[in-house]
Amino acid sequence: xxxxxxxxxxxxxNSPGAMATYDVDGISTDMSFLEMLxxxxxxxxxxxxxxxxxxxxxxxGICGACSLxxxxxxxxxxxTTTCQLHMRSFSDxxxxxxxxxxxxxxxxxxxxxxxxxxxDRIIQAGGYISVPTGxxxxxxxxxxxxxxxxxxxEHAECIGCGACVAACPNGSAMLFTSAKINHLNVxxxxxxxxxxxxxxxxxxxxxxxxxxxxxTGECATACPKGIPLPSIAAMNKEWLRAxxxxxxxxx
Amino acid sequence: MASSVDDMALATRTDKRPSMTRTLWxxxxxxxxxxxxxGLIMLSYLVVHMMGNLKIFFGAGQFNAYAHxxxxxxxxxxxxxxxxxxxxxxxxxxxxxHAVSAYQLSRRDIKARPSGYVHxxxxxxxxxxxxxxxxxxxxxxxxxxxxxxxxxxxxxGFRPGHPYQNVVDTFSTWYGNVIYIxxxxxxxxHIQHGFWSAAQTLGVGNATRDRVxxxxxxxxxxVLFAGFVSVPVAVMTExxx
Numbered sequence: 415x416x417x418x419x420x421x422x423x424x425x426x427x428n429s430p431g432a433m434a435t436y437d438v439d440g441i442s443t444d445m446s447f448l449e450m451l452x453x454x455x456x457x458x459x460x461x462x463x464x465x466x467x468x469x470x471x472x473x474x475g476i477c478g479a480c481s482l483x484x485x486x487x488x489x490x491x492x493x494t495t496t497c498q499l500h501m502r503s504f505s506d507x508x509x510x511x512x513x514x515x516x517x518x519x520x521x522x523x524x525x526x527x528x529x530x531x532x533x534d535r536i537i538q539a540g541g542y543i544s545v546p547t548g549x550x551x552x553x554x555x556x557x558x559x560x561x562x563x564x565x566x567x568e569h570a571e572c573i574g575c576g577a578c579v580a581a582c583p584n585g586s587a588m589l590f591t592s593a594k595i596n597h598l599n600v601x602x603x604x605x606x607x608x609x610x611x612x613x614x615x616x617x618x619x620x621x622x623x624x625x626x627x628x629x630t631g632e633c634a635t636a637c638p639k640g641i642p643l644p645s646i647a648a649m650n651k652e653w654l655r656a657x658x659x660x661x662x663x664x665x
Numbered sequence: 666m667a668s669s670v671d672d673m674a675l676a677t678r679t680d681k682r683p684s685m686t687r688t689l690w691x692x693x694x695x696x697x698x699x700x701x702x703x704g705l706i707m708l709s710y711l712v713v714h715m716m717g718n719l720k721i722f723f724g725a726g727q728f729n730a731y732a733h734x735x736x737x738x739x740x741x742x743x744x745x746x747x748x749x750x751x752x753x754x755x756x757x758x759x760x761x762x763h764a765v766s767a768y769q770l771s772r773r774d775i776k777a778r779p780s781g782y783v784h785x786x787x788x789x790x791x792x793x794x795x796x797x798x799x800x801x802x803x804x805x806x807x808x809x810x811x812x813x814x815x816x817x818x819x820x821x822g823f824r825p826g827h828p829y830q831n832v833v834d835t836f837s838t839w840y841g842n843v844i845y846i847x848x849x850x851x852x853x854x855h856i857q858h859g860f861w862s863a864a865q866t867l868g869v870g871n872a873t874r875d876r877v878x879x880x881x882x883x884x885x886x887x888v889l890f891a892g893f894v895s896v897p898v899a900v901m902t903e904x905x906x
Binding site for chain 2: 420422433483485486487511513516517518519581582583584585586613616617619620623624625626627628629630631632642643644646647648649650651652653654655657658
């Protein structure tokens with residue numbers, strides 16, 4: 415396959431960026447999108463040019479490191495991560511636009527790499543359970559009803575890639591935050607911090623400068639892990655419940 | 666708060682949680698709650714308003730008598746027009762709460778996404794994308810609507826206490842019909858996305874109820890549009906004159 419790529423190039427966080435056009439040849443339909451970018455980078459290095467910087471790690475669709483908005487879609491046209499997107503989803507001669515996640519809470523570090531540490535700080539605000547560590551407890555010591563376990567697992571699938579923020583016209587992190595809150599709040603292990611978790615994580619989300627939710631549904635459409643849109647309603651319910659109890663909860 | 670880890674954390678932290686009102690107003694989720702509740706107040710008012718409007722099909726006598734009754738609700742316990750003013754105060758509070766929250770949230774949303782994508786594509790449904798402009802259109806319409814049919818300021822030949830004649834008057838002008846019908850179309854779109862969104866914001870929405878809520882939003886939008894627009898259409902076709 416022969417392709418024309420238009421890639422966002424930006425030297426660093428402080429310099430302005432622009433789209434640059436590159437032609438790549440000899441692309442196999444079995445290559446992943448990232449392998450196609452590796453091919454481009456090899457050529458750029460041989461020519462003595464600066465390779466395109468992009469985030470990637472496991473390349474198995476489970477770590478959440480890869481990003482990229484491809485032709486206006488977070489993670490491209492298929493419902494998967496960019497590393498699991500294959501070039502067979504494109505046709506010979508296509509022009510493909512590759513851009514970084516866009517949100518003021520995700521500043522561009524270089525080219526296609528953005529700083530997603532705002533997500534880490536949301537997790538630090540309450541995306542954990544406080545337990546005295548030691549030997550692993552007996553798995554059946556705390557019974558969890560099957561529907562609750564399924565609900566928790568559905569939300570635990572979130573890999574924190576940030577596609578929801580990238581797809582949202584408001585740069586909102588509601589789907590990510592709701593996935594993390596719902597995952598723990600439904601389980602007995604998460605119950606002691608149920609109220610503080612949702613109040614603190616939503617508070618941190620707002621502090622990071624993410625936008626609000628207008629229920630456009632773009633996040634759930636873009637999510638490679640299929641976190642459903644009703645997760646946001648479930649989080650809102652938890653938040654309103656915690657707000658009513660805020661006095662008793664304390665800090 | 667049973668674990669010893671938490672007790673330690675509690676002992677070392679002295680800052681208290683702010684009040685419920687403060688928490689609501691300072692949070693994006695809270696401001697959306699204000700929007701949802703105020704929106705639902707306005708929506709329930711509109712349903713009653715629309716049903717009252719339909720009395721126009723029973724003739725001038727019934728319609729004007731209904732308009733007069735609105736001023737005497739609650740008498741003799743309430744004074745003349747008190748109930749009406751009570752409703753007006755609640756509605757103004759709802760409009761202000763809705764508009765201020767919408768303005769602040771929109772400012773925040775635009776700031777959160779300063780640069781768009783080079784590769785453009787249409788995002789979300791038409792009703793969703795037009796919430797902000799639709800809301801502005803509705804706010805301007807409400808101002809005109811009150812000046813036209815409540816105070817009569819912009820209505821030449823306005824007759825206080827004769828709403829039937831005033832309504833026929835307004836809808837006998839081409840601009841009166843255009844303004845009204847455009848505003849009702851904006852209203853229908855606003856309700857279609859707004860009602861369902863309010864349910865999500867208030868935490869009522871879930872996967873099983875989604876279809877019911879979406880259908881209810883569509884039904885409300887269509888019924889309100891048809892009910893309100895039937896009046897200018899009836900005047901234009903001289904069913905009401």
